[in-house]
Amino acid sequence: MTADTGSTLVNGAPAHSIDAADRGLSYGDGVFETIAVVEHQPRLWDGHLQRLTVGCERLGFEAPARHEWLDDLSLLALPRFGVLRISVTRGMGGRGYAPPPSPRPTRIVRCLDAPTHPTEWWSPGVAVRFCRMRLAIQPALAGIKHLNRLEQVMARQEWQTPDIAEGLMETTDGRVIEATASNLIVDQGDRLSVPATHDGGVDGVMQTWLLDRAAALGATVERAAMRRDDLLTARGVMLTNSLIGLWPVRTIAERSMPHSPWADQLQSEITRSQAALMPTVTEP
Amino acid sequence: MTADTGSTLVNGAPAHSIDAADRGLSYGDGVFETIAVVEHQPRLWDGHLQRLTVGCERLGFEAPARHEWLDDLSLLALPRFGVLRISVTRGMGGRGYAPPPSPRPTRIVRCLDAPTHPTEWWSPGVAVRFCRMRLAIQPALAGIKHLNRLEQVMARQEWQTPDIAEGLMETTDGRVIEATASNLIVDQGDRLSVPATHDGGVDGVMQTWLLDRAAALGATVERAAMRRDDLLTARGVMLTNSLIGLWPVRTIAERSMPHSPWADQLQSEITRSQAALMPTVTEP
Numbered sequence: 001m002t003a004d005t006g007s008t009l010v011n012g013a014p015a016h017s018i019d020a021a022d023r024g025l026s027y028g029d030g031v032f033e034t035i036a037v038v039e040h041q042p043r044l045w046d047g048h049l050q051r052l053t054v055g056c057e058r059l060g061f062e063a064p065a066r067h068e069w070l071d072d073l074s075l076l077a078l079p080r081f082g083v084l085r086i087s088v089t090r091g092m093g094g095r096g097y098a099p100p101p102s103p104r105p106t107r108i109v110r111c112l113d114a115p116t117h118p119t120e121w122w123s124p125g126v127a128v129r130f131c132r133m134r135l136a137i138q139p140a141l142a143g144i145k146h147l148n149r150l151e152q153v154m155a156r157q158e159w160q161t162p163d164i165a166e167g168l169m170e171t172t173d174g175r176v177i178e179a180t181a182s183n184l185i186v187d188q189g190d191r192l193s194v195p196a197t198h199d200g201g202v203d204g205v206m207q208t209w210l211l212d213r214a215a216a217l218g219a220t221v222e223r224a225a226m227r228r229d230d231l232l233t234a235r236g237v238m239l240t241n242s243l244i245g246l247w248p249v250r251t252i253a254e255r256s257m258p259h260s261p262w263a264d265q266l267q268s269e270i271t272r273s274q275a276a277l278m279p280t281v282t283e284p
Numbered sequence: 285m286t287a288d289t290g291s292t293l294v295n296g297a298p299a300h301s302i303d304a305a306d307r308g309l310s311y312g313d314g315v316f317e318t319i320a321v322v323e324h325q326p327r328l329w330d331g332h333l334q335r336l337t338v339g340c341e342r343l344g345f346e347a348p349a350r351h352e353w354l355d356d357l358s359l360l361a362l363p364r365f366g367v368l369r370i371s372v373t374r375g376m377g378g379r380g381y382a383p384p385p386s387p388r389p390t391r392i393v394r395c396l397d398a399p400t401h402p403t404e405w406w407s408p409g410v411a412v413r414f415c416r417m418r419l420a421i422q423p424a425l426a427g428i429k430h431l432n433r434l435e436q437v438m439a440r441q442e443w444q445t446p447d448i449a450e451g452l453m454e455t456t457d458g459r460v461i462e463a464t465a466s467n468l469i470v471d472q473g474d475r476l477s478v479p480a481t482h483d484g485g486v487d488g489v490m491q492t493w494l495l496d497r498a499a500a501l502g503a504t505v506e507r508a509a510m511r512r513d514d515l516l517t518a519r520g521v522m523l524t525n526s527l528i529g530l531w532p533v534r535t536i537a538e539r540s541m542p543h544s545p546w547a548d549q550l551q552s553e554i555t556r557s558q559a560a561l562m563p564t565v566t567e568p
Binding site for chain 1: 292294299300301302303304305306307308309310311312313316343344371373374379380381382383385392394399417418420421422424425430431432433434435436437438439440441444456464465
């Protein structure tokens with residue numbers, strides 16, 4: 001099967017639809033991952049599969065086995081550059097919200113076009129804003145990438161100006177956690193900080209990978225509560241996700257931000273590993 | 285088209301599946317209603333359609349027109365007793381979380397069997413527990429019945445004992461808001477109170493209808509913040525939703541509760557109007 005854009009597998013079979021009674025649609029009862037495909041290979045695969053598995057455990061059902069996903073991938077001729085979105089829902093059944101005692105999860109693999117962004121967003125960087133929409137504090141769902149994403153959808157529709165790349169989101173009690181579709185790394189001068197996600201937000205696969213790289217290069221890294229001022233007074237702020245890799249933040253709410261030297265170092269790491277769809281990776 | 289159990293219409297056409305790229309599945313980007321069908325008629329229809337419309341407005345897309353739903357219903361021969369689940373998602377498209385500029389919503393109508401419960405749950409009443417799972421405080425999504433329902437799913441899977449009918453849910457700061465799939469009406473002696481939903485919970489269509497009936501019968505009604513003790517010291521607690529009508533609460537966390545005289549009066553109102561799937565309605 002050639003992985004044309006829009007190629008979809010549902011439980012291992014080519015399909016373009018799911019049952020209207022699936023709990024993924026009824027309740028957002030599932031988790032997903034968005035994965036970069038570079039040179040025909042899914043990137044940071046282990047990290048994505050681990051977060052997906054943790055997510056299923058948290059929701060209370062068994063994640064598909066690794067070999068099931070690999071069987072799916074073997075059916076797809078992955079493109080040179082693209083995106084894999086893999087999802088797993090609790091499947092059908094149950095009585096209302098009550099899940100069935102033995103769920104048969106629905107496994108969905110979709111192959112999508114690589115998104116396009118201005119090259120300037122990687123260098124010198126992006127302009128970002130603060131969102132009015134707040135993240136609710138919910139320890140039970142924090143860290144995992146579940147299918148209940150209305151907060152992100154509502155936040156992302158606050159702006160249409162194409163020159164704003166991202167919107168930063170704060171919890172209802174004022175802690176900056178992440179952007180709508182990317183994670184933060186904040187250069188505090190003597191250390192790299194990322195917002196704690198014990199009660200909100202998603203643990204970033206690329207963010208974690210970059211922190212490991214930075215630590216290997218000698219950085220002190222920490223997870224901490226962060227407020228607006230911590231960002232505005234930082235030596236530099238970076239946004240990361242598995243598709244874009246890393247964007248330095250050039251302005252926050254129209255205030256200029258310094259350029260962290262870590263931005264260049266970490267972008268080099270991504271390029272060297274072909275870990276994301278950065279221009280340095282996709283445009284040889 | 286005969287409305288067998290499982291009859292489904294998607295955008296007005298018989299179908300059993302939706303596109304795997306629908307934003308309803310990807311993000312829970314939509315709203316739904318669960319409606320009792322009694323004597324072949326959907327009940328409290330105006331209330332349900334109003335909440336659905338308010339929900340779409342809140343999420344930022346146009347709700348289907350009333351005549352579209354009515355056209356759908358005209359295609360289904362509704363059973364004497366059953367359940368209609370109607371949903372609307374923002375449809376397909378957009379770039380990641382960013383919605384498409386002109387969404388084409390997906391309209392889903394499903395015809396389901398009426399649920400069954402022990403007759404004792406209507407009289408003398410039900411045993412309920414407190415859930416460990418808390419409701420996050422999120423004013424932007426409060427009141428509407430959106431498709432992001434993981435909190436309810438997680439709460440509902442805390443117990444499997446069939447003698448516990450429902451679980452009460454509190455906000456992360458300790459206010460009782462609702463049960464997993466039903467709303468509260470609390471008899472405070474001199475008035476009927478329902479929990480405020482400005483920052484969490486769903487405004488109940490049956491709950492609102494019953495408050496109107498109670499007010500017409502002379503009750504003072506109010507919306508207020510409520511804690512566990514307010515329930516445990518009340519003259520009676522009732523659970524309501526569009527399918528069950530009204531259940532008096534017999535015990536909360538194994539503590540006996542008094543039987544509110546309002547429970548009988550309001551059940552009579554439901555029976556007289558055939559407003560829900562109560563035994564007095566479905567078993568003549």
